[in-house]
Amino acid sequence: MSGTLQISLKINGESRVLHTAAHSSLLNLLRDNGYFDVKCGCEQGDCGACTVLLDGIAVKSCVILAMNCDGHEVRTIKGLGGHDRLTSRLQKAFVEHGAIQCGFCTPGMIIAAGDYLRHDGRADREQIRRAMSGNLCRCTGYQKIIDAVYEVAAELESEVCG
Amino acid sequence: MTVIGTDVARLDGIAKLTGKQQYTGDILIPGMMHAVLLRSPHPHAEIIKIDTSEAEKMGAVCLTYDDILINGQAVVYNERSVSVPAATYRDRTILPNKARHLYEPIAAVAADTEELAYKALQAVKVEYRVLQPVYDPQEAMEEGAPQLYDKVYLGDKEVDICNNIGVSRNISQGDVEAGFARADRIFEQDFELPRIYHAQLETKGCVVAPEPDGGITVWATAQSIHGNRQLLGRALNLPLSKINVKKIAIGGAFGSSIQVNTVTPICAALALKARRPVKLISSREEDFYSHQKYPVRFHVKMGVTNEGMITAAELSALVDFGAHQVQPLPFLGCVAGWFASLYQYGGNIGFHGTAVYTNKTPCCAMQGYGNPQTNFAIESMIDIISGEMGFDAIEFRLKNYRGVGHEFWGQGPTIRTIIKSCGVEESLLKGREIMGWSGRGRHTDKQGRIRHGLGVARGFHTSGTGGPKEGEVIDYSSAFIKINEDGSVDVVTPVMDLGGGTWDAIAKFVSEVLQVPLQRVGLSPTDTKSTAYDVCTHATRGVYCGGGAAYHVALEVRKKLLETAGRLLNEHAENLELVRDDDLGQGVVYVKGLRDNQMTVGEIARQAQINSWGTLQYAGSYRQKNCPPCFTTHFVEVAVDTLTGEITIPKVLIYGDCGTVVNPELFGGQLIGSFGRGMAYTLYENLTMNEEGGFTTKPQAASEPIYTSQPVKDGELLNHGALADYKLPTSSEMPLIENVLVRHTDTYEPTGPFGAKGIAESAIASVQAAIANAIYNAIGIRFYRLPITPEIVLQAIQKKAVK
Numbered sequence: 001m002s003g004t005l006q007i008s009l010k011i012n013g014e015s016r017v018l019h020t021a022a023h024s025s026l027l028n029l030l031r032d033n034g035y036f037d038v039k040c041g042c043e044q045g046d047c048g049a050c051t052v053l054l055d056g057i058a059v060k061s062c063v064i065l066a067m068n069c070d071g072h073e074v075r076t077i078k079g080l081g082g083h084d085r086l087t088s089r090l091q092k093a094f095v096e097h098g099a100i101q102c103g104f105c106t107p108g109m110i111i112a113a114g115d116y117l118r119h120d121g122r123a124d125r126e127q128i129r130r131a132m133s134g135n136l137c138r139c140t141g142y143q144k145i146i147d148a149v150y151e152v153a154a155e156l157e158s159e160v161c162g
Numbered sequence: 163m164t165v166i167g168t169d170v171a172r173l174d175g176i177a178k179l180t181g182k183q184q185y186t187g188d189i190l191i192p193g194m195m196h197a198v199l200l201r202s203p204h205p206h207a208e209i210i211k212i213d214t215s216e217a218e219k220m221g222a223v224c225l226t227y228d229d230i231l232i233n234g235q236a237v238v239y240n241e242r243s244v245s246v247p248a249a250t251y252r253d254r255t256i257l258p259n260k261a262r263h264l265y266e267p268i269a270a271v272a273a274d275t276e277e278l279a280y281k282a283l284q285a286v287k288v289e290y291r292v293l294q295p296v297y298d299p300q301e302a303m304e305e306g307a308p309q310l311y312d313k314v315y316l317g318d319k320e321v322d323i324c325n326n327i328g329v330s331r332n333i334s335q336g337d338v339e340a341g342f343a344r345a346d347r348i349f350e351q352d353f354e355l356p357r358i359y360h361a362q363l364e365t366k367g368c369v370v371a372p373e374p375d376g377g378i379t380v381w382a383t384a385q386s387i388h389g390n391r392q393l394l395g396r397a398l399n400l401p402l403s404k405i406n407v408k409k410i411a412i413g414g415a416f417g418s419s420i421q422v423n424t425v426t427p428i429c430a431a432l433a434l435k436a437r438r439p440v441k442l443i444s445s446r447e448e449d450f451y452s453h454q455k456y457p458v459r460f461h462v463k464m465g466v467t468n469e470g471m472i473t474a475a476e477l478s479a480l481v482d483f484g485a486h487q488v489q490p491l492p493f494l495g496c497v498a499g500w501f502a503s504l505y506q507y508g509g510n511i512g513f514h515g516t517a518v519y520t521n522k523t524p525c526c527a528m529q530g531y532g533n534p535q536t537n538f539a540i541e542s543m544i545d546i547i548s549g550e551m552g553f554d555a556i557e558f559r560l561k562n563y564r565g566v567g568h569e570f571w572g573q574g575p576t577i578r579t580i581i582k583s584c585g586v587e588e589s590l591l592k593g594r595e596i597m598g599w600s601g602r603g604r605h606t607d608k609q610g611r612i613r614h615g616l617g618v619a620r621g622f623h624t625s626g627t628g629g630p631k632e633g634e635v636i637d638y639s640s641a642f643i644k645i646n647e648d649g650s651v652d653v654v655t656p657v658m659d660l661g662g663g664t665w666d667a668i669a670k671f672v673s674e675v676l677q678v679p680l681q682r683v684g685l686s687p688t689d690t691k692s693t694a695y696d697v698c699t700h701a702t703r704g705v706y707c708g709g710g711a712a713y714h715v716a717l718e719v720r721k722k723l724l725e726t727a728g729r730l731l732n733e734h735a736e737n738l739e740l741v742r743d744d745d746l747g748q749g750v751v752y753v754k755g756l757r758d759n760q761m762t763v764g765e766i767a768r769q770a771q772i773n774s775w776g777t778l779q780y781a782g783s784y785r786q787k788n789c790p791p792c793f794t795t796h797f798v799e800v801a802v803d804t805l806t807g808e809i810t811i812p813k814v815l816i817y818g819d820c821g822t823v824v825n826p827e828l829f830g831g832q833l834i835g836s837f838g839r840g841m842a843y844t845l846y847e848n849l850t851m852n853e854e855g856g857f858t859t860k861p862q863a864a865s866e867p868i869y870t871s872q873p874v875k876d877g878e879l880l881n882h883g884a885l886a887d888y889k890l891p892t893s894s895e896m897p898l899i900e901n902v903l904v905r906h907t908d909t910y911e912p913t914g915p916f917g918a919k920g921i922a923e924s925a926i927a928s929v930q931a932a933i934a935n936a937i938y939n940a941i942g943i944r945f946y947r948l949p950i951t952p953e954i955v956l957q958a959i960q961k962k963a964v965k
Contacts, residue, residue, distance in 0.1 A: 034190070036181070036190070039185070041363045041364070041365070043446065045886075047446075077179075077181040078180065091180070095179060098172070098825075098830065098831050100172065100661075102413050102415075105363050110179065130893075130894055133893050133894040134892075136890055138360075138414050138416070138890070139363075139831070140831055141831075141835040141837055141891075142892075145893070146893060147899060
């Protein structure tokens with residue numbers, strides 16, 4: 001491909017060599033290569049539907065330059081569910097609490113919630129609300145999402161204490 | 163135990179949690195082209211010439227007005243097809259020859275990559291004759307105002323458009339003047355509601371693949387697959403049998419895809435021209451300019467006796483619907499209906515509605531179809547009257563509301579039903595106990611920087627648009643259900659689930675009727691070729707009408723099942739019992755009282771197959787003969803910071819009446835989600851635009867400077883179509899979970915499947931007025947316009963203090 005850069009990165013544990021335009025976002029790189037589990041809601045960093053883990057940190061992939069990911073590691077929801085215990089627990093809590101409606105924000109929400117919990121997130125509703133405030137959901141009013149994250153956080157705390 | 167009313171993991175839960183759920187933008191077809199749209203940089207301009215030759219040299223396929231002509235004529239349509247043709251105004255074509263709002267698509271370009279498509283788009287040359295725009299609906303009706311249209315069509319009739327008035331509707335009942343004459347006091351007030359944006363998370367998009375037989379396969383953001391198919395057939399002159407619209411998940415809708423989206427016929431026409439699959443997905447900015455919620459200016463007049471009876475009411479509504487009619491005709495009818503159905507008004511009702519073309523983005527339904535707007539005006543008015551006349555606001559409502567035995571207008575004046583179930587009284591009486599209504603105090607008693615207030619408002623929405631007689635609106639649904647040879651069940655339904663859980667309700671109804679465990683009921687992926695018609699998932703009709711059709715079809719399958727079982731068990735069908743056996747994980751049939759001699763549903767289905775008696779299946783269409791209202795009541799506590807003008811909501815009680823609750827968690831999700839959207843409509847959202855270049859007969863006031871880092875075009879949204887500058891609630895602004903109380907009334911709708919009716923749109927109707935009424939209770943200031951932002955609150959507080 002002309003006018004493109006070649007980058008090497010790990011996506012969901014798999015080493016990939018991909019081509020990208022210099023101005024292309026990580027979101028576009030992922031979706032162009034079939035990672036449709038990463039949703040595109042605004043391409044302006046506002047909605048959080050495209051949240052992925054970059055070197056273990058939750059980022060909005062639409063505002064990350066693809067070429068800056070050369071040599072880095074990306075995980076999408078597909079590469080977390082079933083592999084990562086915390087993600088699986090969050091997924092279970094989301095469905096049990098009715099935290100899903102149209103589902104478009106759900107992958108990003110779960111990654112953002114996992115990021116909060118992985119960074120010592122407490123079972124504190126106010127903190128969870130703040131941590132999740134970068135991910136928009138137009139359907140649910142967030143309450144059931146917060147409930148689901150809170151439940152997993154409380155379980156984690158009791159496991160550590162117990 | 164019944165599955166109805168129990169929480170079960172939703173059917174599409176795993177797909178949505180794992181990112182495996184496919185939405186339109188996730189469709190990938192080998193050889194697919196990417197399309198982008200050329201949008202008018204002028205809010206009002208004739209398109210003189212479009213030169214695509216340079217773009218075509220770059221390998222792009224271009225679509226312009228000339229390409230959409232069939233026998234030299236452009237097909238004029240209305241993208242919203244839920245009304246009967248005779249009640250549908252038609253004013254638009256796939257691409258226009260005149261731009262009527264800023265960024266209206268006027269040409270389309272497809273290329274191998276999106277990037278190349280954008281480059282080719284820049285090479286398209288367009289010659290415009292720029293016209294003056296008109297933005298204000300009042301000004302649009304003035305002499306000399308620029309005219310958007312000369313002629314449009316109503317059904318097959320050509321109609322003239324004068325003074326930009328698209329539709330006017332006058333509806334009356336009883337004797338309004340006599341009613342006012344009987345009143346002791348007359349109240350009159352203006353109210354105004356802004357334009358807002360659906361902000362569904364998935365932007366509108368479409369993928370179309372041409373098929374070898376000359377037909378097309380379509381994936382589109384849609385609330386109705388059949389609506390999309392019919393319109394594409396008409397606009398592209400294709401037989402419907404050659405158009406297959408796939409049922410695919412939609413990332414939120416809120417009414418934004420009741421109509422066929424603008425991108426869909428463009429994408430289809432491009433794919434047919436290119437003879438290759440084409441994908442066309444709107445950017446967020448483009449989506450902001452595709453559809454918005456109807457803004458309305460109201461004038462309300464009510465007559466009341468000293469005993470607290472409303473004797474007559476009159477409502478005037480001025481609607482600015484933008485550049486195209488996505489059906490303000492039924493919108494006005496519905497506004498009249500929501501107004502008429504709230505209270506009895508002594509039987510004396512007058513409605514005057516006017517809907518006007520302006521050079522703005524077209525408006526379409528958005529959760530409530532005029533109901534939140536109307537409810538804000540009427541439920542504010544009820545609070546005003548209660549305060550002025552010294553009535554308790556709850557008692558006043560209880561005296562005047564329309565409940566069981568009264569008539570409800572479910573979809574304008576032609577779709578009416580008699581109310582058979584109603585949770586209004588229960589919600590108001592129990593709500594006032596829970597929320598300590600009697601202790602709310604008066605605003606004059608409140609002191610300090612943060613002042614708390616408690617407000618109430620009640621509302622409803624229809625459950626579908628069915629009725630005993632045909633009216634202006636089409637309503638029926640279809641289903642095909644079959645019992646497989648192992649006793650599992652396939653349900654094929656054209657009904658869309660917009661996220662609210664309609665499919666789960668349908669699966670539960672079928673599970674219950676056929677006594678098959680829910681896990682053994684599957685919803686088939688389907689499309690327009692393999693389903694009969696369903697009008698649309700709109701008007702809160704998914705559970706009641708879509709579910710109602712599945713329920714009635716399942717009853718027919720049950721009849722066949724029992725007949726077949728009778729043949730096998732040598733017994734009359736009516737002597738048989740069908741029950742679910744959770745140990746066997748199957749339904750079983752046995753002769754009443756003789757449980758020993760039983761057969762599983764799977765065995766019966768298998769015997770029917772191996773004996774060549776046929777499959778236990780049925781396909782049918784069904785129309786609900788009622789449109790029962792689902793009621794919602796909101797008690798809202800607000801805290802007003804008198805120093806900053808900021809309003810927070812420490813506590814809220816939401817009472818919902820959906821008849822039987824089918825999915826409790828999802829019911830709660832509807833009510834809480836709607837509260838979030840209603841809160842945003844009341845306190846945050848407002849689409850403001852640069853209107854400086856618009857026609858006006860008034861001397862131009864010195865305009866306030868627009869604070870922005872980028873220049874703003876005439877007719878451009880001040881948020882530049884970015885979510886960052888369009889305030890939506892995030893998780894931090896919602897009331898704390900423990901302070902959101904959700905309750906359901908103890909009601910049963912006799913005409914609904916298992917006693918169920920709808921809930922969705924009802925859940926937002928009264929949020930706005932409840933918040934505004936609570937603000938009045940806190941600080942004694944009445945707000946007649948939304949949104950009630952901190953700046954506006956502060957200004958009002960300062961103005962009051964000066965007085």
